[in-house]
Amino acid sequence: MNSGIGPMVKSQSSIPLYAIILILCLIAIIGGYFLSKKYPLNTNELKAIFEKEDGESNDITEPSGDIGNSYAAIDSSGVESGEHGHYATPLSQVNKHNIDEVFHVAGELVDYDTADQVCKQYGARLASYDELLHAYQHGAEWCNYGWSQNQTAYYPTQKKTWERLQYGKTELEKTMCGVPGLNGGRFKKNMKFNVNCFGKRPDKPDTDFVHPKLPKKPTKEQSKEELKHFDDLVVIPYNRKRWSRKDYEPHPV
Known part of the structure; x- marks a missing residue:
């Protein structure tokens, strides 16, 4: 149903x-x-x-490139800050740090054969080109030749300082610190320079070295007065094959 x-x-x-x-x-x-x-x-x-x-620090500490103890060194982070160098650390005040670095020794000009003896008095040796290049890349600069390895003499100049020097009135002022980078090369042994050493930097002494003042940047009014118009100007290509950098393709390494 x-x-x-x-x-x-x-x-x-x-x-x-x-x-x-x-x-x-x-x-x-x-x-x-x-x-x-x-x-x-x-x-x-x-x-x-x-x-x-786990409580471990993952920060890597690079040498600061501190040039506070370098003769005629100029603060690359601000060229207007003035007094933080010194004129050759006396041996009586040597108290070494833990990190080896380049330091510039001034006070008495020496020839190349004597330069290594200067570094040995500070428990160091002559600095190599690579060590000076590393120091430059980390902010070091001083406007004095220093004997280095392989009968060469160099001094580093930061770009910011070089740009400031271009405001100088004379050619001597503009070129007093060379060009940005490492300035120098190979010289005769009997020439006398300061010395670039590599080792434990001595502690900063109680007395500071007063740096020479850099030229002041001109005001806008001064810049307008000095402005000159040029008619016969030609822009040169980036290289023989390319007009500009954006058209350039780097070769593979």
Whole structure:
């Protein structure tokens, strides 16, 4: 007898749970693969994070290139700050630091054969070109030749200081510290210069060396007065093949 209720339909069997888990795992693996291609994991950064969590410092301290004790050195971070150098540390005040670095010794000009003896008095040796270049890259500068290894003499000049010197009135003022970079080269042994040493820098003495003042930047009014118009000017290409730097493709190393 039909009770008014339609025939019962047998429900379809549901997807097994293990199949759903398997599908989700496959989706996670595929998604992780593509994410790793787009955002590769930097293992060095991850290592640094874990080291920091363990209480270890991940900061690397470079030699500061401090030139406070260099003769005629000028503060590269601000050439207007003046008095923080000295004139040759007396041997009685030598108290060494823990980091070897370049330091410039002045006070008595010597020839090349004597230069190494000056450094030895401070427990150091003559500085090499690479060591001077490293010092320059870390802010060192002084406007005096110093004997260095291989019968060479150099002094570093920072670009900011050189730009300031270009406000000088005479050519001598403009070129008194050479050009930005390491100035110098190979000289005759009998020429007398200061000395560039490499070793533990002596402590700063009680008396400071007063640096010569740099030329002041002209005012806008002075600049307008000195402005001159040139008619016969020609712009030269960047090199023999390219007009500008943006068109230049560097050669692979």
